[in-house]
Amino acid sequence: MYCHICFKSMQEETTWKDLLTPKLFEYICTECEDQFERNSSPTCQKCMKRSEASICHDCKLWQQILTTDPLEQNISIYTYNDFMKDAIARFKYRGDYEIQMVWRKIILETFKKYFIHDKLTIMPIPLSEERHQERGFNQAEALATSITYEPDTKTLIRIDSGKQSKKSRYERMHSANPFQTTQPPPKHILLIDDIFTTGTTIRQCAQTLKQAGAQSIKSLTLIRS
Amino acid sequence: MNNPPPLIEELARRFTGKLLLKHELNVTQRLFDYLTKHHLIEPLPGINQTFHINTCLRCMNRKPHLFGKIPSNSTSPTIYCKNCIQMGRVSTREPLYIWKGPQPKRPVVDQPLQWHGELTPLQEKASDQMVEAIASQSQLLIYAVCGAGKTEMLYKGIAHAISQNKRVCIATPRADVVKELAPRLRRDFPAIDAAALYGGSTEKDFNAHLVIATTHQLLRYQHSFDVTIVDEVDAFPYHHDRSLPKVVKRATKPNSTLIFLTATPRLDMKLRIATKQIPTVSIPVRYHGHPLPIPTFKSIFRLQKQLEQLQIPQVITKWINEREQSQRRFLLFAPTITLAEELSKKLKIPYVHADSPDRNYLIQQFRARNIKALITTTILERGVTFPSIDVAIIQADHQVFDEAALIQIAGRAGRSAHDPTGDVTFFYELKSNAMVRARQYTINKNSEAERLK
Ligand SMILES: [Zn+2]
Ligand SMILES: [Zn+2]
Ligand SMILES: [Zn+2]
Numbered sequence: 001m002y003c004h005i006c007f008k009s010m011q012e013e014t015t016w017k018d019l020l021t022p023k024l025f026e027y028i029c030t031e032c033e034d035q036f037e038r039n040s041s042p043t044c045q046k047c048m049k050r051s052e053a054s055i056c057h058d059c060k061l062w063q064q065i066l067t068t069d070p071l072e073q074n075i076s077i078y079t080y081n082d083f084m085k086d087a088i089a090r091f092k093y094r095g096d097y098e099i100q101m102v103w104r105k106i107i108l109e110t111f112k113k114y115f116i117h118d119k120l121t122i123m124p125i126p127l128s129e130e131r132h133q134e135r136g137f138n139q140a141e142a143l144a145t146s147i148t149y150e151p152d153t154k155t156l157i158r159i160d161s162g163k164q165s166k167k168s169r170y171e172r173m174h175s176a177n178p179f180q181t182t183q184p185p186p187k188h189i190l191l192i193d194d195i196f197t198t199g200t201t202i203r204q205c206a207q208t209l210k211q212a213g214a215q216s217i218k219s220l221t222l223i224r225s
Numbered sequence: 226m227n228n229p230p231p232l233i234e235e236l237a238r239r240f241t242g243k244l245l246l247k248h249e250l251n252v253t254q255r256l257f258d259y260l261t262k263h264h265l266i267e268p269l270p271g272i273n274q275t276f277h278i279n280t281c282l283r284c285m286n287r288k289p290h291l292f293g294k295i296p297s298n299s300t301s302p303t304i305y306c307k308n309c310i311q312m313g314r315v316s317t318r319e320p321l322y323i324w325k326g327p328q329p330k331r332p333v334v335d336q337p338l339q340w341h342g343e344l345t346p347l348q349e350k351a352s353d354q355m356v357e358a359i360a361s362q363s364q365l366l367i368y369a370v371c372g373a374g375k376t377e378m379l380y381k382g383i384a385h386a387i388s389q390n391k392r393v394c395i396a397t398p399r400a401d402v403v404k405e406l407a408p409r410l411r412r413d414f415p416a417i418d419a420a421a422l423y424g425g426s427t428e429k430d431f432n433a434h435l436v437i438a439t440t441h442q443l444l445r446y447q448h449s450f451d452v453t454i455v456d457e458v459d460a461f462p463y464h465h466d467r468s469l470p471k472v473v474k475r476a477t478k479p480n481s482t483l484i485f486l487t488a489t490p491r492l493d494m495k496l497r498i499a500t501k502q503i504p505t506v507s508i509p510v511r512y513h514g515h516p517l518p519i520p521t522f523k524s525i526f527r528l529q530k531q532l533e534q535l536q537i538p539q540v541i542t543k544w545i546n547e548r549e550q551s552q553r554r555f556l557l558f559a560p561t562i563t564l565a566e567e568l569s570k571k572l573k574i575p576y577v578h579a580d581s582p583d584r585n586y587l588i589q590q591f592r593a594r595n596i597k598a599l600i601t602t603t604i605l606e607r608g609v610t611f612p613s614i615d616v617a618i619i620q621a622d623h624q625v626f627d628e629a630a631l632i633q634i635a636g637r638a639g640r641s642a643h644d645p646t647g648d649v650t651f652f653y654e655l656k657s658n659a660m661v662r663a664r665q666y667t668i669n670k671n672s673e674a675e676r677l678k
Contacts, residue, residue, distance in 0.1 A: 007291060007307070090310065094310045094311065094314060095310070096310050097295040098294065098307070136295050136303055136316070137295050
């Protein structure tokens with residue numbers, strides 16, 4: 001087996017550590033694995049941003065903007081360090097689809113730990129048709145397939161294709177909602193995305209779904225930046 | 226024949242001799258549709274699939290684990306190459322485009338070289354052989370010791386080629402070298418178009434007279450150069466990556482000249498020299514005529530153990546103190562990043578490695594003499610030169626220091642004509658074959674030079 005990040009053969013570099021603690025992922029070598037950083041406490045109870053206060057400033061702000069926050073809870077696995085930035089750039093912008101193999105196991109484990117009893121419908125954040133064409137896949141959908149073979153990709157669609165990363169923080173928190181529903185949504189939904197930054201995208205989805213009749217929305221994201 | 230319209234001429238300059246992804250063409254969809262409809266550009270499959278073996282037609286990768294698969298609900302999965310994905314994705318759905326329109330013209334420069342320095346007789350000899358190789362479209366290996374002044378040796382050949390309206394490429398493994406070389410070449414060839422290409426550079430090659438590029442940049446070329454100079458042919462990545470020689474060959478025109486440069490040929494190249502499969506010119510002397518510094522061997526009992534316990538042996542501190550007292554600047558090579566870091570803490574000397582964020586800054590500070598010493602991993606082993614320094618290797622018997630690495634490191638000392646001697650010391654525990662061979666190389670080269678006098 002070869003590491004999906006550094007492409008090194010993994011037989012060659014089995015270390016004592018691997019023998020003592022069985023490898024978590026068979027798609028990633030120990031060296032690369034060690035460079036991803038787990039989200040560590042204290043964090044906001046709601047969105048997992050690093051925060052001393054139990055509810056962070058961002059979440060309070062959203063409460064103000066939206067009156068009621070459509071997002072119940074977000075769980076994130078990793079923080080956004082330089083190593084992760086490079087991995088995500090290769091995944092999303094260069095289009096290395098298979099890099100997500102290294103996160104499948106931990107996504108499933110995290111899902112089981114937090115959400116398994118909730119009877120949730122798994123729903124990846126949609127991409128616009130244009131971007132999907134360009135990239136050849138939706139990264140959120142790729143991550144969602146770690147949990148289920150058939151995530152719900154029908155209910156929610158994205159219309160615009162404005163690049164989030166080019167907007168300022170204020171613009172992102174106040175930008176028009178690009179999401180629409182195409183059919184009545186399921187009652188309880190778990191949104192899946194690669195990265196939770198300001199929470200705008202996730203909350204826009206959540207709001208659209210709630211307005212269309214969904215009852216509760218939670219999210220699972222690979223990274224909390 | 227009528228001249229093509231200006232837009233087509235410009236596109237010809239941009240696209241000729243290249244293999245580009247659609248987004249690299251950087252044209253509007255409308256223009257793209259026009260170009261394909263009129264067969265001015267043509268797609269080539271990005272991935273060749275024969276008998277279940279995939280080949281990436283950009284980087285020539287054939288290793289199964291370096292291909293990925295993107296599933297699709299409606300069609301067959303897309304196969305893409307992971308090996309060269311940093312340059313944009315090549316896949317079964319993302320072809321490479323080549324220019325099929327009229328060939329662009331390049332202004333002829335009669336006297337491109339404006340350099341009035343003097344060559345040593347040996348440099349002169351290499352220069353003349355290179356000119357001959359260009360005229361006869363053959364190959365040549367220039368086997369020159371570190372500090373032989375290889376750049377100046379190339380000048381005459383490059384000038385000759387350009388005045389014959391030939392397109393020249395210098396490919397080197399490291400971006401640092403491209404950055405160092407480009408301004409010198411621009412200064413000495415002021416009237417030509419030159420493009421310096423490396424990962425992250427913003428320059429564009431619009432059918433330039435001279436392209437100075439990292440070896441990897443050649444992945445974007447096909448039948449483009451009349452003269453290709455491959456610098457440090459023994460160095461990573463040319464040496465390790467079996468597909469790169471193919472890439473270099475593809476970047477050259479069918480009837481063209483290949484010039485290889487090396488100070489430390491690997492076994493395969495040595496065999497080709499010995500069996501006269503490649504014409505070779507040997508330069509065993511530095512441009513300033515002084516012999517290569519011979520490495521001093523200093524064995525240290527239990528060196529590994531002492532370093533593990535974070536003790537720095539006295540012999541080493543003594544060597545450092547001597548430099549500091551006589552105000553000699555020095556480089557200290559360490560086999561691993563971890564050891565470099567530990568030494569740096571202990572000795573209070575800054576350290577650099579391939580990924581250090583302040584690498585360029587520290588190198589520049591060292592060159593500007595604002596820092597008197599630097600600890601480094603093998604990244605400073607080649608290419609980059611500093612005048613008037615001493616070098617020492619801690620654990621010269623470590624496996625990362627093979628013969629070529631040791632010769633290259635020793636070659637960092639005594640580069641300046643004003644200060645042609647420099648101390649080279651190998652600290653070690655158990656003498657390695659590589660160390661012995663590296664010292665023998667120096668002795669051999671010096672006596673070869675002596676015989677030429
Ligand atoms: Zn790895
Ligand atoms: Zn929060
Ligand atoms: Zn490739």
